[in-house]
Amino acid sequence: MAYGDNNRHFEHLRLPMTWTVMGVVGVICVGALLMFLGDRRHQDEATAYGDRAGFDAAAGPVNNVLSFPVHKIGDGANWIDDYFFAVRENRLLKKKVAELSQYRDDYIELKDLNARYESLLKLRTDPPVEMVTARSVSVSRGPFANNRLINAGSKDGIRFNNPVMTDQGLVGRVVGVSGQVSRVLMVTDVTSHVPVMILRSDGRAMMSGDGGGYPKLEFVRGQDTVKQGDQILSSGDGGIFPRGLPVGEAVKGVDGVWRVKLYANRAPIDFVKVLLYKDFSQLPNADTLLRAPPVSDVLPPPAAPDSKTSASSSSVAAKPVSASTPAPVKTVAVSSSSASKTPLVKPSPVKPVAASSSGSHSASSSHVAASHAVSSSTPSQPVAPVLKPYVPPAASSGGEGAN
Amino acid sequence: MRLPAALGLKKATAGRRVVSPRGPVNSGLRGGVASRVITPWDWIFAPALMSFALSIVLATPFKLFGLYLPEPVSPLILAFAWPLIRPSFIAPFVLGALGLFLDAFWGAPMGFWMLDLMLVYGVLLMARSYIIGQDTVVVFGIFLLAELLFFLFGVLAMSLYAGAVPRLWGVFEQMIATTLLFPFALILLDRYVQTDVKFM
Numbered sequence: 001m002a003y004g005d006n007n008r009h010f011e012h013l014r015l016p017m018t019w020t021v022m023g024v025v026g027v028i029c030v031g032a033l034l035m036f037l038g039d040r041r042h043q044d045e046a047t048a049y050g051d052r053a054g055f056d057a058a059a060g061p062v063n064n065v066l067s068f069p070v071h072k073i074g075d076g077a078n079w080i081d082d083y084f085f086a087v088r089e090n091r092l093l094k095k096k097v098a099e100l101s102q103y104r105d106d107y108i109e110l111k112d113l114n115a116r117y118e119s120l121l122k123l124r125t126d127p128p129v130e131m132v133t134a135r136s137v138s139v140s141r142g143p144f145a146n147n148r149l150i151n152a153g154s155k156d157g158i159r160f161n162n163p164v165m166t167d168q169g170l171v172g173r174v175v176g177v178s179g180q181v182s183r184v185l186m187v188t189d190v191t192s193h194v195p196v197m198i199l200r201s202d203g204r205a206m207m208s209g210d211g212g213g214y215p216k217l218e219f220v221r222g223q224d225t226v227k228q229g230d231q232i233l234s235s236g237d238g239g240i241f242p243r244g245l246p247v248g249e250a251v252k253g254v255d256g257v258w259r260v261k262l263y264a265n266r267a268p269i270d271f272v273k274v275l276l277y278k279d280f281s282q283l284p285n286a287d288t289l290l291r292a293p294p295v296s297d298v299l300p301p302p303a304a305p306d307s308k309t310s311a312s313s314s315s316v317a318a319k320p321v322s323a324s325t326p327a328p329v330k331t332v333a334v335s336s337s338s339a340s341k342t343p344l345v346k347p348s349p350v351k352p353v354a355a356s357s358s359g360s361h362s363a364s365s366s367h368v369a370a371s372h373a374v375s376s377s378t379p380s381q382p383v384a385p386v387l388k389p390y391v392p393p394a395a396s397s398g399g400e401g402a403n
Numbered sequence: 404m405r406l407p408a409a410l411g412l413k414k415a416t417a418g419r420r421v422v423s424p425r426g427p428v429n430s431g432l433r434g435g436v437a438s439r440v441i442t443p444w445d446w447i448f449a450p451a452l453m454s455f456a457l458s459i460v461l462a463t464p465f466k467l468f469g470l471y472l473p474e475p476v477s478p479l480i481l482a483f484a485w486p487l488i489r490p491s492f493i494a495p496f497v498l499g500a501l502g503l504f505l506d507a508f509w510g511a512p513m514g515f516w517m518l519d520l521m522l523v524y525g526v527l528l529m530a531r532s533y534i535i536g537q538d539t540v541v542v543f544g545i546f547l548l549a550e551l552l553f554f555l556f557g558v559l560a561m562s563l564y565a566g567a568v569p570r571l572w573g574v575f576e577q578m579i580a581t582t583l584l585f586p587f588a589l590i591l592l593d594r595y596v597q598t599d600v601k602f603m
Binding site (some may be wrong): 007017018020021024025029031032033035036037038039052055056059062066067069070071073074077081123136137138139140141142143144145146147148152177183185190191206208210211268269270290379 | 405431446456459460461462463464465466467468471472474490495496499502508509510511512513514515518521522524528529531535543557558562564565567568569571572573574575576577
């Protein structure tokens with residue numbers, strides 16, 4: 001038999017087992033630490049969850065299969081509950097229907113009135129938001145992460161940051177989307193921050209989750225902005241959530257911090273509505289909005305030089321007004337645009353072009369002022385500053401353009 | 404097909420002489436000293452799969468009589484039992500994979516649960532020789548200490564990550580739910596440490 005045929009080259013090598021395994025553990029810990037430090041889940045970016053889309057797409061169906069018996073048990077328990085408490089629930093529902101029917105009449109009347117007012121005032125109302133209904137297939141509700149997987153994804157039109165709510169109130173927003181499964185970050189998650197408003201006082205606050213069922217109200221301004229039982233709605237600030245989504249009501253915690261008792265917790269969160277809401281910043285074309293025109297397109301053209309002073313001031317008036325214009329011309333441009341509110345009272349400097357022009361005038365009047373000032377000075381001799389308050393030429397000639 | 408012994412699945416042997424299905428490892432030994440042969444499937448992969456399935460099933464959005472299902476960190480049981488059973492090269496990788504699974508499934512920052520579990524595993528591996536052979540009450544006390552370390556590190560890491568302290572009462576609730584799984588750690592220890600077994 002040739003040497004090494006039985007592949008036992010290292011059979012006499014003895015490593016200290018515990019220390020070697022500790023080395024393996026250390027290497028895995030370093031890898032985990034790097035992953036943890038590189039995670040960007042708390043940032044509001046679509047790519048922060050991007051690498052988990054594949055996992056979520058697989059986890060949804062697997063969870064459906066494995067949780068089938070649990071759902072069956074739940075259905076059985078609900079059936080027993082319905083059977084034994086049907087009479088009591090029927091009484092309650094009858095009472096509620098009687099109470100709500102008067103609200104319904106009021107609602108129809110007020111809705112009609114509101115539509116007339118909006119029409120009369122030509123108010124630009126928000127467009128209706130489309131919705132997609134989905135079922136929650138799994139939930140993590142621990143103190144470190146509050147998430148849900150729902151069985152609707154990008155194929156249903158769901159996109160990153162779409163708000164999610166139940167028939168009761170706000171649940172959270174979509175933070176990860178795959179083809180048929182989406183991940184919802186609940187408002188109770190420790191990284192969740194939702195801008196809200198207090199309906200009674202119109203005060204603003206930030207609702208921050210802490211892993212429990214009662215998120216905190218932070219950055220509440222003013223006295224008596226919040227009272228026990230105040231209704232909390234989404235404020236629409238930031239553009240992720242539309243304004244006016246019902247969130248919950250204010251309660252004071254045992255730690256003295258204002259918290260929100262979520263409407264969504266009134267009932268089990270089985271089915272949710274995903275609002276296909278577009279952030280308002282996505283509505284206009286961002287390229288068009290952010291492309292500022294050059295200054296030369298906005299400001300009036302510079303004054304044309306007088307024929308007499310063309311030789312001396314050709315370098316002043318003939319050049320276009322731009323950022324690279326020499327100092328005297330730049331002074332003309334600035335003063336002609338801003339001097340209407342703050343008339344110059346300083347003595348005119350060596351170059352009197354700047355001091356003598358008035359921004360309240362049109363291009364022609366500034367042209368007159370500039371030509372007058374330039375013609376009164378001799379280019380070859382230095383001009384001493386004149387210590388006199390500035391009097392606009394238009395005011396002296398009858399108050400024209402004094403606005 | 405060999406059935407995993409740790410799952411309690413055994414072939415019917417009534418009326419037949421039991422022959423070890425695992426080959427000739429025990430064949431040279433006398434009956435009195437013959438030991439059961441344990442493969443990595445028995446003490447690593449099968450419990451890991453059970454932990455995986457338990458995590459998924461308990462994540463079902465289901466409310467029974469007004470209460471949600473508990474959410475224990477079931478891999479902590481393995482992070483406690485595995486280093487006490489014996490040092491292994493496979494166990495840390497499987498535990499790391501379970502941690503990554505929890506990160507992805509529960510939506511935590513990547514590496515959070517993985518790091519937390521490996522920390523407990525490493526500490527217990529170092530202290531292994533002091534824990535083996537102790538009374539059950541002492542082992543339970545050490546489990547509570549390990550659990551405390553686990554959740555303290557979790558709170559600290561999440562506070563640094565999110566800039567806000569998670570609700571401590573919620574952490575306590577999850578601790579209780581995880582402590583309820585301690586009997587499974589005892590079963591693992593009893594089956595693979597206290598009895599005469601031979602590891603492959």
